[in-house]
Every structure is written in C-alpha cells, then in structure tokens.
Amino acid sequence: MQSLRDILRRIAAGEITAAGALALSAARIAESESSILAFASRPAELAAGTGPLAGIACGVKDIIDTADLPTQMGSVIYEGWRPRSDAAVVMMLKATGATVAGKTHTTAFAASDPAPTRNPHDLGASPGGSSAGSAAGVAAGMIPLAIGTQTGGSVIRPSAYCGVAGIKPSYALLPMVGVKPFSWSLDTLGLMAASADDLGLALATITGRPELDATAAELKGLRIGVTRQDFAGAPEPAAEAALQRFCEIATGAGAQIVELESPQALSEAFHAHVPLQGYEATQALAWEYAEHREQIAPKLRAYLDGARSVTPAQYDEARRISRRGRDAARAFFGQVDVVVSYAAPGEAPDTLASTGDARFNRLWTLLGVPCLTIPVMRGPRGLPVGIQVMSGFGADDRVIAAAKALETRVEPIR
Amino acid sequence: MQSLRDILRRIAAGEITAAGALALSAARIAESESSILAFASRPAELAAGTGPLAGIACGVKDIIDTADLPTQMGSVIYEGWRPRSDAAVVMMLKATGATVAGKTHTTAFAASDPAPTRNPHDLGASPGGSSAGSAAGVAAGMIPLAIGTQTGGSVIRPSAYCGVAGIKPSYALLPMVGVKPFSWSLDTLGLMAASADDLGLALATITGRPELDATAAELKGLRIGVTRQDFAGAPEPAAEAALQRFCEIATGAGAQIVELESPQALSEAFHAHVPLQGYEATQALAWEYAEHREQIAPKLRAYLDGARSVTPAQYDEARRISRRGRDAARAFFGQVDVVVSYAAPGEAPDTLASTGDARFNRLWTLLGVPCLTIPVMRGPRGLPVGIQVMSGFGADDRVIAAAKALETRVEPIR
Numbered sequence A, B: 001m002q003s004l005r006d007i008l009r010r011i012a013a014g015e016i017t018a019a020g021a022l023a024l025s026a027a028r029i030a031e032s033e034s035s036i037l038a039f040a041s042r043p044a045e046l047a048a049g050t051g052p053l054a055g056i057a058c059g060v061k062d063i064i065d066t067a068d069l070p071t072q073m074g075s076v077i078y079e080g081w082r083p084r085s086d087a088a089v090v091m092m093l094k095a096t097g098a099t100v101a102g103k104t105h106t107t108a109f110a111a112s113d114p115a116p117t118r119n120p121h122d123l124g125a126s127p128g129g130s131s132a133g134s135a136a137g138v139a140a141g142m143i144p145l146a147i148g149t150q151t152g153g154s155v156i157r158p159s160a161y162c163g164v165a166g167i168k169p170s171y172a173l174l175p176m177v178g179v180k181p182f183s184w185s186l187d188t189l190g191l192m193a194a195s196a197d198d199l200g201l202a203l204a205t206i207t208g209r210p211e212l213d214a215t216a217a218e219l220k221g222l223r224i225g226v227t228r229q230d231f232a233g234a235p236e237p238a239a240e241a242a243l244q245r246f247c248e249i250a251t252g253a254g255a256q257i258v259e260l261e262s263p264q265a266l267s268e269a270f271h272a273h274v275p276l277q278g279y280e281a282t283q284a285l286a287w288e289y290a291e292h293r294e295q296i297a298p299k300l301r302a303y304l305d306g307a308r309s310v311t312p313a314q315y316d317e318a319r320r321i322s323r324r325g326r327d328a329a330r331a332f333f334g335q336v337d338v339v340v341s342y343a344a345p346g347e348a349p350d351t352l353a354s355t356g357d358a359r360f361n362r363l364w365t366l367l368g369v370p371c372l373t374i375p376v377m378r379g380p381r382g383l384p385v386g387i388q389v390m391s392g393f394g395a396d397d398r399v400i401a402a403a404k405a406l407e408t409r410v411e412p413i414r
Helices: A004-012 A017-036 A090-095 A132-139 A154-163 A196-207 A237-252 A264-284 A284-296 A298-307 A311-334 A362-367 A397-406 B004-012 B017-038 B088-095 B132-139 B156-164 B196-207 B237-252 B263-282 B287-297 B299-307 B310-335 B362-366 B396-407
Strands: A040-041 A057-061 A097-105 A144-149 A165-168 A188-193 A223-226 A256-259 A338-342 A371-378 A383-389 B039-040 B059-062 B097-102 B147-152 B165-168 B190-194 B223-228 B256-259 B338-342 B371-378 B384-390
Touching: A004 A017, A004 A298, A017 A097, A017 B287, A057 A090, A057 B256, A090 A097, A090 B263, A097 A132, A132 A154, A132 A188, A144 A154, A144 B039, A144 B362, A154 A165, A154 A371, A154 A383, A154 B088, A188 A196, A188 A311, A188 B362, A196 A371, A196 A397, A223 B004, A237 A256, A237 A338, A237 A383, A237 A397, A256 A371, A256 B165, A264 A298, A264 A311, A264 A362, A284 A397, A284 B088, A311 A362, A338 B147, A362 B310, A371 A397, A371 B132, A383 B237, A397 B132, B004 B017, B004 B196, B004 B310, B017 B059, B017 B097, B017 B338, B039 B132, B059 B088, B059 B132, B088 B097, B088 B196, B088 B287, B097 B132, B097 B263, B132 B147, B132 B190, B147 B156, B156 B165, B156 B190, B156 B371, B165 B196, B165 B396, B190 B196, B196 B237, B196 B371, B196 B396, B237 B256, B237 B338, B237 B371, B237 B384, B237 B396, B263 B287, B263 B310, B263 B362, B310 B362, B384 B396
Parallel strands: A057 A097, A057 A144, A223 A256, A223 A338, B059 B097, B059 B147, B223 B256, B223 B338
Antiparallel strands: A040 A097, A144 A188, A165 A188, A165 A371, A338 A383, A371 A383, B039 B097, B147 B190, B165 B190, B165 B371, B338 B384, B371 B384
C-alpha cells in the first residue's frame, strides 16, 4: 500500500515531486484497475494541487457530488449524472491540495447490492460494502487515501475486509453536504488509508483540526475496554481470534484490558437502527422508488419494499431510544480510555454476491462515536481480519492516538 | 387568501373538482404574479394528482430540488439548473395528490440578499426572507399552500410580514433530503397557508401524522408562557402591541398568561447561532465560494467572507452550547402548555432592499422547537403584525392546537 505520510515526507525531502507522486498513483491504477475495478470514473489526468496534501491521490465514493466527474450512485438511474457542484468534503479535500483520482465504486445508493469491485487479497472474495472501491483502491496500492461513507458499517467493514485502516469519525465531523443521503441520522463520511497514522494526518489536514494528527498514545496504563456486542450475535472464530490477538498485544505493551458489560440502553439502541434507517431511507429514496422502482438494484428494492411499513410512531420511538443510547454511551465510554470490538464478523465473504454483514458496526454508527479499524492478522482463508477502536463522541483524537500506538506492534499483513 | 380546508371541503361536497380548484389558483396566479413576482419558474399547466390534497396548488421554495422544474437557488450560479430528482418533501407532497404550482423565489441560497418578490400588502415593502415567494404567493391568494425553509427566521418572518400563517415544525420533522443546505444543524422545512387550521391539515397529511391535524385547544385554563427574548434586543412598538393584543385575547378566553424568565442557557444558545451558522455555511457553500465568488450575491458574499474566520474550536463550543440550550429548553417549555413571543421585530421593512431581521426567530430554530406564526393585527403602516406560538421539541400538535383556538378569536386582517 502507499503510505500517505511517507509520500509527503519524500515530497518534503525533495525525493519526488507532487506530480511524481501522482504519476506513481496513476501507474498503479493503470496496473491494477482492470483486475480490481475500484473506479466508476476517473479524470483524464491527475494534476497536482497546492497545499499540504499536494501529491496525494484520493478516491471519492460515487455517492459524493463532484462537478468535474459523474456521480452515478452505483445505479443506472444516475448513469452519466453530473452534479452542478462539488460536495463540501470534496472542497475540503481540494483545499488541502490533494487530487481526486476518481470516483470509487459504491453499492447502489450505498446499500447492499454488490459493486463490481474485487478484493485485492482474493479476487473472488467480497471487498465489502458499501464503500467497496474506496477500500479496494487503497488496499491495491492504487491510492493512498479514499473517502467513504457509513450508515451501518460501510467504512469499517470494507476496510477490514480489504486489510486497510479506516475511520468513521464522530457524526458530522466531515460535512455531508452534497452526499446522497440514505439515512440522515446515521450517514457519516469517513476515510481509508494504509494506516491509522495516515488517517490521523489526513483527517487533521482536511478538517483543519491539527489535534487529530495525534501523537501515538502511551500504552502503559492505557485502559482498553472490550465489548463483544452480545446483542449482535456471535462472530466467526477469526474475528474472535483477532480481538484476542489485539488484546494480547495491548497487554504486552502494558495496557489494561477491561471487559465491559453492555448496558440495556445500548442493546436497545442497536435494535433501533432498523426502523430508524428504514423510515429515513424510504424518504431519502422516495423519488427513485416512485419513478424508477424497476431500475433499483434488487436487494435495495426489496429492502425499500419492506421499509415502507415503518410508521412515524415507530420512527419516533427509534429516535427516542437512540437518544437514550447516546446518553448511555457517555457513561459506557467514560469507564475507559478507548473501547475495542470486532470490526466485522470475520474474513470477507468468499463470494462477490454479498458485501458481508454490518452487525458489529451499526450501534456505533447510530451513537455517532468515532470508530477506527486496523488489520490485526490473517484468517483461515488468508484474508485480513481487523478490530475497531472506539471512544466517546468527539474523542476522535483519542481513537487515532490509541490505534497509532497499537498498529506499530501488529505484524504487517502485507 | 385561499383556504386549503375550504377548498377540500368544496371538492368533497362536489361543488368543484380538483382540476377546478387548480384552475382557480392558475387564474389567481395569472392575475397577480406580474405584480407580486412570487415564482421563479412554473409548469406549463397545473394537473391534478390523486390523494387527499388533490386540487391543492403548492409553491415550493427554489432551493428545494425538483426533477421537472429548474432549481435555481435564487442565484445566477444555478441559472437553469435541473436536478435529477425531486427532494423528499416534494415526493411527500406529490404523494398527497397536491400539485407543484411552481418554484417560489428565494433570497440567494436562502440568505439575506432580497428576492424580487413584493409584499402583497404593500408592493414597496419587503415580503421578508428568505422564503419570500412562498409567503407572498399565499398572501396574494395565488396558492393555498407553500413550502419554505428556516435557518434563522426564514419561514416565520416572511409569513408574519405577509400576514399568513406559517409553521416551522420541529427539526427534521420534514426531511431535508434534496434541499440545498445553508447550515445543516439549523435548516428546517416549513409550511405557509392561510391559517393555523390549514397548516395542521396540510402538515398532518404530508407527514402521515394525523395527530397534527389537531383539534383546537381548550383555551380555558391553557397556560401560555410569554417570553420577550430580552437577549435579542427590543422589538418595535407594533410587535409589542401585537403580543399584548394576543395576550388580551387569550386571557379573555380564559387562558392564563405566565411571564417567563429566560434561563442563561437559552441566552447563550441565542448567541451560539452566529458561529454555528457561519462555520456550516462556509462548508455548505464552499464550491460556490471557491469557484464563483464574484457571482454570489453581495450580502451573502460579505457574510461568507467574514464567516470563514470561525474556527473548529468556536464551532465545537457553539455545538456544546446548543446542546445545553436544548436541555434547558425542556424545562423552559415544560412550565407551560405553549409559549408565545414576537414573530418579528415589527411590520415588514418599508423597503425592498432588506428582508428584515430574524433575531426573534434564531434561538427557536437552533433549539429545533416548533414555531407557528399567525397574524394578530395591523401596524401603523397598515401592514400585518403577527406573534409566534411555540412549544417543546416534538410538540407540534400542541402548537397547532393552541394557534387554531386563538386564531378564530383574532379579527381577520384581510
């Protein structure tokens, strides 16, 4: 993979130019794209911008508006569609000098119907979803940075399946203006890169919040809570093994592992994700459903057929439960410095027909708390398996600091 | 003005058809539009839909996406722009059988540069902003219903200036998908109509929440809190006179008036609106500012020039203050059944160069609580002056019920 910080260091040292760094990304894309299919569209050339991230080629998920490239939502309904303006996050990215390397494939409207993208670790395995192209593009070494979105687990899951680092920051840390909504109470922009270190640097630069380029945490004495999310069902053995490996590494470095009980309010909030998302998705895709139902990809169409039955009263109750969950989350995360859990149920599915399962991600998306996944080991099929580090709302710097400290102790998976 | 409930009653009674009701609106538009300038674009004809609001012609503010009509944001930057899809609220409207009568003029990007629209009560006076065309279209009797948005006071203020009833419901009661954002923590869709009674019926039907078509409240014993929003400065005598007239009417009907103190947390939240909106507007209009700064209308351009200086730390602090304000609002509104205050500082400005002042609206938009304005009297220049009725988050039905009971006791202003 391409390390964003390493590229910038080499540019600063005069070893390469920004244009040269982009040319390297372009060459990697020319080499790998035909087998990975990460991109829905790409510019004719990669021109360097001006600013601290000049030379960084960034993939942008294809539900995010761009004025210069089509924005096709992974759906024939938006084939060739050109928005008028760039999304706010694209403008933030451009202001850093980074270059949009292309629009990355998404599942249709960021739901469950697979994108054409392959997993670079196994071309027959799923790259996950919905931010499939963003994760695979980074994993294949084509781009050092990519933007995705998460409503259930669409940043953390594909990152874990593809063996890259991914962060879903606190809700609305990155502005959603110009991003196609699916469920506005949940939709959150995130980043993928080669490491937590790269994520911190990129997120700090894009948001103008230098504290997010956090110094690695002191592991000695760090209190790490472990939650197995019993309310979400059991993981596969590979995910449990990764969690245990992570805890061993942390303990070996002097951190303290604390097994956490899930309060009832969090379990209820987990289940509230279903009606919350269903009600909002029905409204967010009302035009597509009414005018182009037959062109909506089949899993999403079936989902919307069912979601229409969520009533306003059920939605209101889900919002009340969500609020109670967010209140309970403050105490839950307040017990420890960071919390760790499964990033996904296991390795990537051994099929291109499923994007996998977001059940270990949904609660945290609903709570709006920062989640960062790093790969920890390989599973029985040789695919990466990660964990996710989390903390309370707004403590993105703490999550980045802890993940940075721990990732250096994990044996690199590639 | 056209009464929505009356039109539906006549259709149900067979006195007119839905097509006939639309023809009446079309005739009114043909008659008045050249002097009022409420519409930025209109369809070639008004065709009746199917559903409970069939026959109702509705204006849609021109920052709200429509697939069949341009969406021009009140700005030359979006001249002739055609979105791919309808906004969620437009789909909700169409699902009721109502007909989009046209896109109504907005100030540029729903900020402060005046729209071309005139105030039907005085063609030289401001109709208010930003939802100028929506309010004026209803006031001129061209349409019985219109959709607007409020970030500061852009539904309540133009409604009050034009002498119509307007509701800014609880935050996100109407979904913002497909509406151009200005400040996503504040932006709220609302409705204008001839009366609170019409608003309740329309909002209940559009949202599928029948309880919003509330029965008029029992005024005897109703506890009405009065807040003069000292933190926002003094009103003009006309606004104070309208508030007092309203209280006299309420007291005469057996209601109990309770003078409310403003807790410090609300005063702080009022001031937090400035950095909150500034930071978000900078991001929401980043593309327009970077690519088309010279084409941005001058007041907005100057605003954005200044708003760029809000730091992430100031923004985060504003969000924390907002949250404390929302917590304090629960106790504040919990003291009484509804709260009443000024809808605007006074009559509409005697100029087309200013859209007036939102200082009595900003806090309530930030708190996300429902606000409903009804006209109460005429001011010294003969223009309407209203008050606004408010309650806690989610108590939209209570606000509608109280306003319905009180509006029947107010002498009609036209």
